[in-house]
Amino acid sequence: MNIQQNVSLKPFNTFGIDVAAKRYVSITSIEELKEVLETEKDIFVLSGGSNLLLTQAIDKLTVHINTKGIQTEISGVNEVLVTVQAGENWHDFVLWCIAQNYGGLENLSLIPGNVGTSPIQNIGAYGVEVKDTITQVLAIEIATGKEIVFDNEACDFGYRNSIFKQEAKGKYIIVAVTFKLTTKNHHLNSSYGAIQTALDAQGVTKPKLKEISDAVISIRNSKLPNPDDIGNSGSFFKNPVIAKSTFLSLQQQYSEMPFYKVSEQEIKIPAGWLIEQCGFKGKRIGNTGSHKNQALVLVNYGNATGEEIYALAKRIQKTIKERFTIDLEIEVNVL
Numbered sequence: 653m654n655i656q657q658n659v660s661l662k663p664f665n666t667f668g669i670d671v672a673a674k675r676y677v678s679i680t681s682i683e684e685l686k687e688v689l690e691t692e693k694d695i696f697v698l699s700g701g702s703n704l705l706l707t708q709a710i711d712k713l714t715v716h717i718n719t720k721g722i723q724t725e726i727s728g729v730n731e732v733l734v735t736v737q738a739g740e741n742w743h744d745f746v747l748w749c750i751a752q753n754y755g756g757l758e759n760l761s762l763i764p765g766n767v768g769t770s771p772i773q774n775i776g777a778y779g780v781e782v783k784d785t786i787t788q789v790l791a792i793e794i795a796t797g798k799e800i801v802f803d804n805e806a807c808d809f810g811y812r813n814s815i816f817k818q819e820a821k822g823k824y825i826i827v828a829v830t831f832k833l834t835t836k837n838h839h840l841n842s843s844y845g846a847i848q849t850a851l852d853a854q855g856v857t858k859p860k861l862k863e864i865s866d867a868v869i870s871i872r873n874s875k876l877p878n879p880d881d882i883g884n885s886g887s888f889f890k891n892p893v894i895a896k897s898t899f900l901s902l903q904q905q906y907s908e909m910p911f912y913k914v915s916e917q918e919i920k921i922p923a924g925w926l927i928e929q930c931g932f933k934g935k936r937i938g939n940t941g942s943h944k945n946q947a948l949v950l951v952n953y954g955n956a957t958g959e960e961i962y963a964l965a966k967r968i969q970k971t972i973k974e975r976f977t978i979d980l981e982i983e984v985n986v987l
Contacts, residue, residue: 653677653684655713664716665701666764668883669958673714680718680739682792682799682827688715689797696987697825699738702765703773703885705986707958717768719827722748730837733787735830738768742775750861755838756785756831758865759847762872764879764886768826772816773983774809778844778868783809785831791816791824800824812890812983840864846871875946883952884943888965889923890981902976923980924948930971940964962986 659676662668673696679685688695698704698716719737722745727733732754736745742765746757759780763770770782771789786809789802808815816824840859842848850867851859859867877884899919903909906929912920924947927933933947939956941964943949950961969980 653687659714661698661701661706661710661714664698665704665706666879666883666885667701667705667952667956667958667961668879668954669706669952669956669961671706671709671958673710674712676714676716678716678718680720682719685715685717685719685792685825685827686797688713689792689794693794695794699769700741700764700766702879703769703984705885705958705961705984707962707986710987715825717766717825717827719768724752726835727832730834732833732835733830734833735790735828736767738766738827738829740767741765742767742770746865749833750865753861754833754835755840755861756780756833757782758861759841759844759868761865761868767829771807771809771814771826771829773812774814776812778847778871779841781809781811783807783814785833786829787832788830789816789826790828790830791826793824795823799827811893842867876949877943877945877951882943883954883956884949885984887923887948887983888950889927889948889968890983891920891923892926892978892980893918893920894978895919898977902978906976921978922948926972926976926978926980927968930968930975932968932971937964942968958986 655675655677659673660670661673662670692713694712696710696712696714698714718739720739721737723735725733743762745767746761749757759778763775771786775782786804789807791800793800842851847867850870856863893914896917896919910922910925914920927947932942934944935941938960939953940961941951943951950964965982972978972980
């Protein structure tokens with residue numbers, strides 16, 4: 653185990669923010685992690701860096717989770733349990749599943765980050781959330797170094813939410829995730845309009861796993877910037893869920909406002925639409941801005957600091973609150 657001094661975290665966060673970790677260690681096994689926790693409790697845990705905005709240098713020990721490995725266990729006639737180490741790249745894992753003909757994650761193609769952070773955020777896209785396939789999460793309790801297993805119910809999943817963002821935040825480090833996937837008779841979800849449109853354009857009437865994945869990749873590439881080309885963390889804000897009464901009041905003024913019914917009393921509004929209506933889409937402010945193809949994505953044009961990006965986020969929140977009386981919640985973790 654090699655603890656390094658004053659390491660730049662620029663290569664390790666998709667925003668490309670250049671801040672230093674006073675001390676840094678790369679963890680490649682659970683044993684190494686337990687060894688660190690024997691002497692260090694006040695740590696900063698870094699995974700894929702895809703849902704993170706760094707606004708300051710890190711004084712505490714930065715523990716970078718880089719564990720690798722995938723194990724499978726047949727679970728039934730049509731099911732397989734796949735246990736994945738936290739440091740595996742998420743998109744690479746999804747492509748691996750498709751190559752094995754394991755179904756359930758194809759709609760989540762091209763989401764940046766690592767497997768270990770997928771339960772924290774309950775990542776989701778195009779009609780699917782990762783909670784739909786997770787059976788358990790293996791974590792290390794920071795205070796004791798003990799291995800703790802959370803089943804699906806214990807994870808307390810919600811919209812872009814889980815126990816790991818709430819009462820368990822800062823108490824555990826996820827080291828592995830187990831998924832239950834199908835091996836045949838896959839339930840393909842092409843109901844999300846953009847997927848069906850992409851399939852129709854390709855003349856695909858009976859899609860397979862790879863064709864669903866290819867459609868999602870095509871859609872994401874057309875809307876979202878590649879972090880390798882321009883720094884970003886994907887969707888910066890959550891789509892707000894508001895009371896139906898509030899929505900009906902707003903609809904009288906904004907009849908064209910898009911919406912999705914969540915329940916009899918709740919309505920979800922696309923945050924990107926709200927941001928665009930306030931004139932931020934494609935607008936550049938200094939070294940940062942809202943992306944030209946997707947207002948929901950804040951970007952680093954090359955030299956932005958975390959403080960600059962956070963200031964823009966706060967400005968967007970304030971503007972939307974004043975115009976729509978809607979509170980826009982930041983989705984990424986700001987440090």
